[in-house]
Amino acid sequence: MLYAEIKSTIQSFDFNQISEERKSVLQPLVDFIQNKTSNRQEIRLNLICTHNSRRSHLSQVWAQTAAAHYNIKDVSCYSGGTEATALFPMVAETLMLSGFKVKTISEGSNPVYSIKFSANELPIIGFSKTYDDDFNPESGFAAIMTCSQADGGCPFIAGAEKRIPITFEDPKVSDATPQQKQIYQDRSLQIGTEMFYVFSKIKQ
Template sequence: MNPASPPNATPFESRSRLTQPLRLHAERLDADLQAIAPRHHEAANAFARWIAEHYQPGEPLHAVVVCTGNSRRSILGSSMGNLAAAFYGMPEIRFHSGGTEPSAFNPRTVSALEAAGFGVEPTGAEKAPGNPEYRVSWGDGFEVLEFSKLYSDPVNPQEGFAALMVCNEADAGCPIVQGASARIPMPFDDPKEFDDQPYEAEKYTERRDEIGRVMLSVMKLAQELIARASAR
């Protein structure tokens, strides 16, 4: 493990910058980490170890969350990852999203993020017909422009990032992620199968929070690993 300092002396300064609804939402998820499915433990541990090995306070560290269409799970993953990083005092860890067959930022994903407290505002721009751009924000100074795109799009990091494969199709169809220093399969069920059913909102909420718990657990463990390495 490379030597690294522990996160900032005031590790939760970035937590104070989160919107109150999102801070409270993250607190609720963080209190329920035991609900994480066993199938996600190995991936969460691998990602936390990668963060601990590469983290340097104040220096950006990137992760790209990848699914097929870059419309649901990957955007939920990047958004909840950015929330978790700020909640645990490491906003230098920056999450991006991408796909192997991009489509559009799904309106159901927009609704699920807004329900948790994210700001999701259309910019008025379209990257392609039917593929609008949104400004996603989660606190004071925390925002990103989000739209459906290839994981290798120029707006995403091109090297030295962790690639999180959150659907089996993207994992199988993209065995090598060019430029990634780590490729971590972390599959989640697709909420798309519940579209246009009476409980679709409940299923999108379920997936958002399932991903959120995993991301929070990753940040918590990464912080612990960094502290242990610093104490040696």
């Protein structure tokens, strides 16, 4: 059961706003998850961006939440970067605005966050790491490239069963501007809408 505030956020998701062109970009992810579900196999998604600081975390959190919402079993969502930096604080703030409960577990140059979408589900652990960090799966996962730099700069992801580019514009362009909060919120809601669209397509 998702938190009420998140349920209220997802009521604003309109799949009709996703263009046909964008739906064709999302289709390989639908196919990957459907294939695993039909064969009763575990579904591991590793959402990858350059710095594992913004888009990859938003994608990881929304994908895991969508799996819970549509009751798709055995889904584990991870995130990573081509380098480790830190989860950008505005991402945590943006998720809280959508109803997630975010707690800082440890401070420092690369803080660790607990991100909860439901009172009775395990939290998502959010911190910046490389895609091949020990925290992430070693094999049998789909590598979802959420930024074109990581997609272009990583021709090979070791252990990935499938590689799927689903790129999003970087909300970082709005940092230190008055539009920052709005642009992060817009990007988060776009990612949320698309991840929920993907999981809504899965037949069990």
